[in-house]
Amino acid sequence: MKATHQIKRGVSLYSYQYETFLRKMTLDDCIAHAAGLGAKGIEVLAEQSFTSFPEVPQAQIDGWFASLERHGAYAQCHDMFLDTKLYKHRKLSFDEMVASMQRDLHFAHKLGCKTMRIIVNTPPEVVVACVPLAEKLDIRMGIEVHSPFHFDHPWILRYTELTRATGSDHVGYIPDMGMYTKNYPRVFRDRFLRLGATPAIVDFILEAHAARVLTDYLLMDIRKMGANPVDLQMAETTRHNIWSNPRRMLEFMPWIFHIHAKFYEIDDSGKEPAIPYEEIIPVLIEGGYTGHLSSEYEGQRHIEDAFEVDGREQVRRQHEMFKRLLGEV
Structure with missing residues (x-):
């Protein structure tokens, strides 16, 4: 029986980063593949998909719209980045950060995107300054609540305090499902083993992650075990692969209008071993979420040293999983 919900499916073209970098897929190829899966909402990273950003030739913009029309897809979200650290050997001023973000809003509008992902390091005061534009x-700005951040992190709480005070419905959240890493990703584990991690220490790290041991304590423990540099590097990744309760999204659901459906692999059984979408999607349905589940495949960087990357197949598998969990099949 079809589940009652209004959740839509989409793909972040970041999922095809490997194929794009190696010139195995064009922008049109990426859009065609996503749309062919029934994932019509396209999320785009300008730096990946267009040359000379932010001065993108009009011919490329025209090609973007032609591809969307040809494949029956539509522009859904633009991912912005903000370099707050160094610009000509100094930090950006507040006005410069606002100008950078306003530039991205105009570019998102030019692409036809109604949503813009705000990178998590963007100061909330900058977001507030951009609300009028x-x-x-008519573009909704959502900060990416990205691991190791979560909805109760002080940075996100500060963002909430300042943006809610605007009273605007054009500012909210884009949760990244990487903050729901319940099991340590297998592709991480296997790569660290290939790099020379100590098997016994790897097992210890996996047990610590499952027990939610703080990373600093884990590092102290494995140093006493004689950890090598690769072991220490693996332990550090537990800091950024957190488990947060998906039900925490319910309180914030009125301000959640896009989801980064992060995944590292979909195995042969059709599941993501690390991120329990079978627990996450029912929460979204319960909360009345009406936005997109936008595929964001990030497993390629953890297997490319040993295996052929096939982002297309991984994205296809995730959407088969989505269709099953959303009651489409």
Whole structure:
């Protein structure tokens, strides 16, 4: 029986980063593959998909719209980045950060995107300053709540405090499902083993992750076990692969309008071994979420040293899983 919900499916073209970098897929190929899976909402990273960003030739913009129309897809989300650290050997000023973000809002509008992902390191004061333009362009800005951040992290709470005070419905959240890493990713484990991690220490790290041991304590423990540099590097990854309760999204659901459906692999059984989508999607349905589940495949960087990367197959598998969990099949 079909589940009652209005959740839509999409793909972040970041999922095809490997194939794009190696020139195995063009922008049109990426859009065609996503749309062919029934994932019509396209999320784009300008730096990946267009040359000379932010001065993108009009011919490329025209090609973007032609590809969307040809494949029956539509522009859904633009991912912005903000370099807050160094610009000509100094930090960006507040006004420069606002100008950078306003530039991205205009570019998102130019692409036809109604949503813009705000990179998590963006100061909330900068987001607030951009609310009037976002409202004028009718683009919803969502900070990416990305591991190791979560909805109760002080940075996100500060963002909530300042943006809610605007009273605007054009600012909210884009949760990244990487903050729901219940099991340590197998592709991480296997790569560290190939790099020379100590098997006994790897097992210890896996047990510590399952027990939610703080990373600093884990590092102290494995140093006493004689950890080598690769072991220490593996332990550090537990800091960024956190498990947060997906039900925490329910309180924030009125302000959640896009989901980064992060995944590292979909195995032969059709499941993501690390991120329990069978627990996550029912929460989204319960909360009345009406936005997109946007595929974000990031397993390629953990297997490319030993295996042929096939982002297309992994994205296909994730959407088969989505269709099953969303009641489409």
